[in-house]
Each structure stands twice: as structure tokens, then as C-alpha cells.
Amino acid sequence: MEMKHVKDYIYWLYYQYLLITCSYVLEPWERSMFHTITVTVLAMVLYTAYVFVPIHVRLALEFFWQIFGGHQSESTV
Amino acid sequence: MANPSAVCNGHLHHHHQKQNNLLKSGIYKKNGITKGMKKNGVSNGTLYKKTFIEHFEQAPMYVAVLTFLGFGVGTIFGYLRDFMRACGLEKRNLAAEREEQKDFVPLYQDFENFYTRNLYMRIRDNWNRPICSVPGPQFDLMERVTDDYNWTFRFTGRTIKNVINMGSYNYLGFAETDVNALKTVSIELQKYGTGVCSTRQEMGTLDKHVELEKLVAKFLGVEDAMVFGMGFATNSMNIPALVGKGCLILSDELNHTSLVLGARLSGATIRIFKHNNMQNLEKLLREAIIYGQPRSRRAWRKIIILVEGIYSMEGSIVHLPELVSLKKKYKAYLYLDEAHSIGAVGATGRGVVEYFGMSPDDVDVLMGTFTKSFGAAGGYIAGKKDLVDFLRTHSHSAVYATSMCPPVAEQIIRAMKCLMGLDGTTQGLQRVRQLGKNTRYFRRRLHEMGFIIYGNDDSPVVPLLLYMPGKIGVFSRLMLQKNIGVVVVGFPATPITESRARFCVSAAHTREMLDTVLNALDELGDFLLLKYSRYSKSAHPELYEETRLE
Numbered sequence: 001m002e003m004k005h006v007k008d009y010i011y012w013l014y015y016q017y018l019l020i021t022c023s024y025v026l027e028p029w030e031r032s033m034f035h036t037i038t039v040t041v042l043a044m045v046l047y048t049a050y051v052f053v054p055i056h057v058r059l060a061l062e063f064f065w066q067i068f069g070g071h072q073s074e075s076t077v
Numbered sequence: 078m079a080n081p082s083a084v085c086n087g088h089l090h091h092h093h094q095k096q097n098n099l100l101k102s103g104i105y106k107k108n109g110i111t112k113g114m115k116k117n118g119v120s121n122g123t124l125y126k127k128t129f130i131e132h133f134e135q136a137p138m139y140v141a142v143l144t145f146l147g148f149g150v151g152t153i154f155g156y157l158r159d160f161m162r163a164c165g166l167e168k169r170n171l172a173a174e175r176e177e178q179k180d181f182v183p184l185y186q187d188f189e190n191f192y193t194r195n196l197y198m199r200i201r202d203n204w205n206r207p208i209c210s211v212p213g214p215q216f217d218l219m220e221r222v223t224d225d226y227n228w229t230f231r232f233t234g235r236t237i238k239n240v241i242n243m244g245s246y247n248y249l250g251f252a253e254t255d256v257n258a259l260k261t262v263s264i265e266l267q268k269y270g271t272g273v274c275s276t277r278q279e280m281g282t283l284d285k286h287v288e289l290e291k292l293v294a295k296f297l298g299v300e301d302a303m304v305f306g307m308g309f310a311t312n313s314m315n316i317p318a319l320v321g322k323g324c325l326i327l328s329d330e331l332n333h334t335s336l337v338l339g340a341r342l343s344g345a346t347i348r349i350f351k352h353n354n355m356q357n358l359e360k361l362l363r364e365a366i367i368y369g370q371p372r373s374r375r376a377w378r379k380i381i382i383l384v385e386g387i388y389s390m391e392g393s394i395v396h397l398p399e400l401v402s403l404k405k406k407y408k409a410y411l412y413l414d415e416a417h418s419i420g421a422v423g424a425t426g427r428g429v430v431e432y433f434g435m436s437p438d439d440v441d442v443l444m445g446t447f448t449k450s451f452g453a454a455g456g457y458i459a460g461k462k463d464l465v466d467f468l469r470t471h472s473h474s475a476v477y478a479t480s481m482c483p484p485v486a487e488q489i490i491r492a493m494k495c496l497m498g499l500d501g502t503t504q505g506l507q508r509v510r511q512l513g514k515n516t517r518y519f520r521r522r523l524h525e526m527g528f529i530i531y532g533n534d535d536s537p538v539v540p541l542l543l544y545m546p547g548k549i550g551v552f553s554r555l556m557l558q559k560n561i562g563v564v565v566v567g568f569p570a571t572p573i574t575e576s577r578a579r580f581c582v583s584a585a586h587t588r589e590m591l592d593t594v595l596n597a598l599d600e601l602g603d604f605l606l607l608k609y610s611r612y613s614k615s616a617h618p619e620l621y622e623e624t625r626l627e
Contacts, residue, residue: 016606022147022547025199027226030154 126434130534131393132524136609140544144574147546148196155195170228192568200550201227203565209236211254212245214585218562237560241590243580244564248421248537249508250585251452251492262487269483277469281480289486292493293457297427298437301466302459304489305474306481308416308446309335311456314474316383316412317343318467319442324379325365327358327409331391336383336414345381346371352391355399358382362407380409386418386429386445390571390579392532392540394422397429401439412442420450421537426496426509432535451492453485512537512584515591519582522595527608531577539580540566541598541607548605549576555605559597 018024023034161167171194172185202223210217218237221230245252253259265285275281286304293302305311316339320326324345328336330352340347348365350358362380369376382404384395395413404411415428423431428445430437437443442464446456458468469475496505516537523530529542543549546567553565567576582591602608 012604019547019551019605020143020147020545022150022545024547025151025196025550026154030157034150034154 125398129394129396131532132534133391133393133531134529134610134612136529136542136544137611140609141574144544144546148573151196151546155191158195159191196546197567198227200553202230203550203553206562207232212242212247212252213254214242214247214250214583214587214590215239216242216245216562218557237557239560240557241561241586241594242583243594244562245583246417246449246581247452247583247585248417248450248512248581249426249452249492249496249505250583251450251488251495253452253585258491259488261491262484265487266484271482271484273480273482275479276477277475277480283480283483283486285483285486285490286480289481289490290457292490294459296493296497297430297443297459299443299459300462301464302457303465303468303472303475304447304455304457304481304486305472306455306479307474308448308454308456310474310478311444311446311458312336312414313339313342314478315444315458315468315472316340318471318473319343319412320345320379320381323370323375323377324381325377326381326383327361327365328383329353329385329388329395331388332383332385333389333414333416336385340383352388353393353396355396355403358400359403359407362403362409366407380407381412382409383412384414386413386415387422387533387536387538389417389538390540390566390577392530392536392538394418394429394432394533394536397433397435397440401435404439410441411439412444413440415443415445416456417449417538418536419445420496420509421512422535424509425506426450447485447489451489453488453492455481455485455489508584512582515582515584515586518588519580519591519595523598524610526595526599526602527610528598528602529610537582539582540577541580542575542577542609543607544574544576544609546576548607551605552578552601552607555601556597559601561594561597 015024018031021034021038023031026034158167162169171190174181174184178184202221207219207221208216209219216239218240220233220235220237222233223230269283269285273281273283277286289304290302293304294300305314312333312335316326316336320340320343322344324343326340326343326345326347328340328347328349330349348361350361365377365380368374382400384400387394397413400411403409413429418432419428420426422429425431428443430440430443437459441460443459444456445459447453448455458465491500494500495502496509498505513535516535516539520530520534520539523539523541531540531542532538543552543565549565549567553563556563563578563580565576565578571577580594
């Protein structure tokens with residue numbers, strides 16, 4: 001019973017996605033093409049985020065820490 | 078608290094000193110618009126005798142973004158399909174030239190139909206649905222299916238019975254087949270037949286027309302009236318007779334195509350003012366009078382303002398008191414098209430002139446149609462006797478168009494007599510009251526549910542905003558599955574981001590029918606996420622946003 005509830009909800013979310021992107025009006029083959037492209041683009045975005053975001057965050061933290069950290073090291077001298 | 082207008086006026090005088098507290102002025106509007114604010118600019122609020130509430134709430138920003146996203150996806154796929162059609166990968170279903178004439182100048186401009194071909198076609202099954210019964214509060218639809226994604230349809234032979242009709246312009250419920258009601262109509266049908274076979278100026282003026290014209294003049298409280306066979310043709314053929322070159326037409330932004338066509342055919346200069354915006358209109362009037370005609374700087378021969386009583390796509394009512402005061406100040410003429418408002422607003426159904434408590438002498442040309450509230454066909458123009466006599470000789474419609482056919486004229490006569498109470502019953506007044514009650518109930522419930530509804534609280538035309546193109550088709554189909562017929566409108570008729578479903582409340586709808594529709598809307602609103610409104614109604618409307626008069 002719980003599984004059915006969850007499945008209905010997921011189907012409803014999928015339906016909203018179809019309505020919002022106007023892919024509800026497309027023919028089945030167009031819809032498959034649209035889904036493929038969307039999923040591909042989304043996967044690429046997520047992969048890029050996974051690879052690059054930690055590095056950028058680390059660099060940014062180092063940069064800001066150096067400003068404050070460097071300041072402190074100067075003042076103690 | 079007996080007389081609401083007295084209370085209103087009392088508040089006005091009381092709060093005249095307080096500049097900030099503009100709530101209690103005679104006009105207040107609720108709107109979420111920050112940019113295109115509807116300004117009243119009426120410092121003495123005594124022009125409006127009762128409260129005038131209009132809503133034009135703007136949806137949250139993400140809705141506009143998603144709407145454009147939806148249209149973008151549709152456009153991309155449209156280009157793809159057009160490319161495939163041009164390459165020959167797909168069959169062309171629209172009109173194309175013959176092989177032998179391929180080198181000629183093209184007859185069919187392909188790109189102009191881009192929107193029709195690629196977006197409209199996909200959801201085309203929601204329009205042009207054939208009905209096979211009288212369009213009363215319920216009707217029967219012929220079922221049709223498509224095998225090739227809406228390019229062609231075929232009828233299965235079944236009829237869908239008793240679909241609740243929320244789309245027909247049947248405001249007073251005169252579209253009926255009751256034998257007693259149509260008794261006089263069938264008598265006239267047997268007496269005159271159906272064809273008139275002539276124009277008004279030749280041999281097409283029947284005694285029925287004379288009777289009808291006298292009745293229309295009496296109903297509206299004017300000197301004379303003239304009736305025409307077709308409502309659209311009334312506008313488009315009579316405006317050229319009234320104005321010509323060297324005249325100025327000031328037309329509202331959202332006027333109907335018949336008014337636009339008539340204005341263009343006349344050859345006069347046309348200037349558009351923002352919808353219901355009296356400041357804009359005043360500015361245009363002042364400029365017109367100060368600067369005159371474009372190059373010669375001569376004074377304009379005539380300045381005429383074209384407005385409608387109720388705008389059918391917005392449900393808004395014209396600001397007639399301000400308009401009349403402007404017209405008197407700048408000595409312009411006023412042409413009021415009451416197609417949707419005659420019979421539908423006003424205490425006894427006499428249109429916006431009565432709704433605002435004004436005299437019909439204030440409006441120079443009163444035009445209306447019999448299609449909407451009287452269950453017939455045709456239009457009328459009413460006003461001073463000189464005006465109508467002029468039109469009888471100079472209008473294209475009078476000279477060339479076939480006149481109204483007698484049974485239809487009799488239907489209008491009996492409907493009007495019923496409205497005026499001349500048939501001895503109070504049925505007409507009851508219908509008008511019932512329409513008012515239904516309208517207020519329907520609008521109030523929709524507001525409470527959280528939908529965005531446009532328009533005035535007293536107008537029976539209720540546009541419900543859908544915004545996203547994907548939801549237009551789904552809404553109509555799902556409502557039909559629940560046995561309710563609605564009209565949805567999309568891009569060319571409305572702005573691109575504001576597609577809507579338009580409901581026309583009728584006096585013939587019972588409370589149960591309205592409740593069925595409202596429950597269905599509630600369900601669909603949750604299922605399709607259509608409840609965009611950020612304000613939930615409570616019993617105290619004064620607590621909401623005040624107008625800002627600048």
C-alpha cells in the first residue's frame with residue numbers, strides 16, 4: 001500500500017515535469033528524444049559539478065583563509 | 078446600512094483629508110502588479126456609486142520562466158519537424174503548391190503558419206468540437222478521435238450526453254427548446270418562413286424589424302435603434318460609415334477584432350490606449366487636440382473613442398463614469414460595444430450604462446449584439462434619432478447585407494419582453510438576479526480555492542489563468558473526461574504568457590451544476606498545480622492592498 005502511494009507520487013512528479021516542459025504535447029518519439037537530451041545534459045552538469053566544485057571550493061577557502069590567516073601571521077610579528 | 082452607496086459616500090467625505098488611507102475611497106482594486114499598476118486617478122470618488130473591484134493578479138516569477146521554457150521546447154521541436162518536412166522525411170499535411178507551379182511566386186507562406194502548424198495542431202482536439210444539441214446549461218457532444226495526432230478526425234458515432242456547458246455565451250439562459258417559450262417564434266416561423274431574400278434598403282425591411290427596433294430603443298432608453306443581421310458585421314460595417322479620413326479613433330488595447338477591422342476599414346487614424354487606463358486616454362486626447370493631424374496640424378474632424386462594456390478575454394468592465402467625464406471635457410464621441418454586457422450586468426439587465434447608474438444620453442453610439450444574452454443572432458446600434466437615420470442610409474450593412482430573419486427577430490422580441498416584464502411575469506428579472514448570484518458565487522469560490530482569476534467581480538465572464546502551454550490541452554481534456562465543456566484560449570488571442578480557460582456563467586446553471594464544476598476545478602487545480610494565487614481570500618477584503626493614486 002505504501003509502495004503504491006510512493007509510485008503514484010513519483011508518477012505525478014513525472015507528469016508535472018511533462019506539463020512544465022511542454023513535452024506532454026509531443027509525439028512519443030519526440031518525447032523519447034527530449035528525455036534523452038535532457039537526461040544527457042543533466043548528467044553532464046552533475047558530472048562537471050562532481051569533478052570541479054570541490055576543487056573550486058577548496059581554492060576559494062584557501063584564498064580567503066590566506067587573507068585573514070596571513071593578516072594574523074603579520075600582526076604577531 | 079440600508080443604502081450601500083450612501084455608506085460609500087459617507088466614507089469618501091470622511092476620508093477626504095486622509096491622503097494615505099485610500100482604502101475607503103469609492104474605488105479600490107486588489108492587484109499584485111508592481112509595474113503596470115492600474116491607476117484610477119479619480120480624486121473625487123463620487124463618480125462610482127458602488128464599489129468597483131477588479132483583479133489582475135500577476136503570477137509568481139517562476140511561472141513566467143517556465144512558460145517561456147515550455148514555448149521554447151515547443152519551438153525547437155517545431156523547427157525540427159519543419160526541417161523534416163522540408164527534407165521529405167515526413168509527409169506534409171498542410172496546403173502546398175502543385176508540382177507544375179513550383180517556380181511561381183509562392184502562394185502559401187510557410188513560416189507564418191509556424192505556430193499553427195507546430196503548436197496549435199498538437200492540441201487542436203480541444204477546439205471546434207461539434208455539438209449536437211441546444212447550447213443550454215448542458216449539451217451533447219459528438220465524440221471524435223484522431224489517428225494521426227490531430228491532423229484528421231473521425232467521428233465514432235457516439236454522443237457524449239449532458240456535458241455541463243461552461244463555454245457558451247448563454248448569460249440569461251434564453252438558449253432553450255421549451256415549447257411554451259418558443260411558441261411565438263414558431264408562429265412567426267410559419268407566417269414568414271426563414272429567408273428574407275433582400276437587403277434593408279430594398280425589400281428586406283419587415284414589420285418585425287420595425288417592431289424590434291422600437292422595442293430595443295425602449296429597452297435601452299434611447300430615441301431610436303437599428304438592427305443588423307450579424308453582430309460582427311454591425312461593428313465592422315458601421316464604423317466606416319461614422320468616421321473617415323481626417324478623423325481620429327482612440328481604441329482600447331484589447332478591443333475585439335470586429336472593432337479593429339471596422340476602424341481599419343474606415344481609413345481614419347487609429348491610436349491605441351492602454352487597457353482601461355484613463356490617464357493614458359487623457360494624455361492621448363490632449364495630444365490630439367493640441368497637435369492636431371500629423372503633418373498639416375489641422376484640427377481633427379472628429380475624435381471617437383471605441384470601448385467595450387465587458388472585455389471578453391479579461392472579464393473587466395469599462396470605467397464608464399471616468400470615460401464619460403473625459404469625453405465631455407474634450408468633446409469626443411463615445412462608441413460603446415456592449416456585446417457581452419447587455420443583459421448580463423445592470424440591475425435589470427440594461428448593460429453597463431445602468432450598472433454605473435448613468436444615463437444612456439451620455440454615450441453617443443450604443444452598440445450591442447443579440448448573440449450573447451438573447452439566444453439569437455445579430456446586432457444593433459442605438460442612440461439619437463439623427464444618428465440612426467444617418468446609418469439607415471449610409472451603412473454598408475443596411476445597403477448590402479441581408480436583413481435579420483423573422484423567427485430570429487421574434488426570439489429577440491420575446492426575450493426582451495421577458496426581460497422588461499412586458500409578458501406579465503417576473504421571469505426576466507429573476508434571470509438577471511440569478512445570473513448575478515451565480516456570478517458572485519462562482520467567482521468567490523474560485524478566489525477562495527486559490528486560482529488566479531481576472532476581471533471585475535460582477536462580470537459573468539471568468540478567465541482562469543493557466544499560463545503554461547502544456548497545461549492548456551490537458552486542462553480541457555481532463556475537464557471533458559469529467560463531463561464539463563470548457564473553452565481554453567492560447568497565444569494569438571491572449572498575450573503569450575497568459576493562456577487561460579474562460580468560463581461563461583449562465584443564469585440557467587443551477588447551484589448543483591456550479592458545485593460540480595467547482596469540485597472538478599478543485600481536483601484539477603491540485604492535480605495540475607494551477608493554484609498560483611498568493612492571496613487566500615478571507616471575509617474582510619478591505620484588509621488587502623490599497624490602490625495607490627499617484
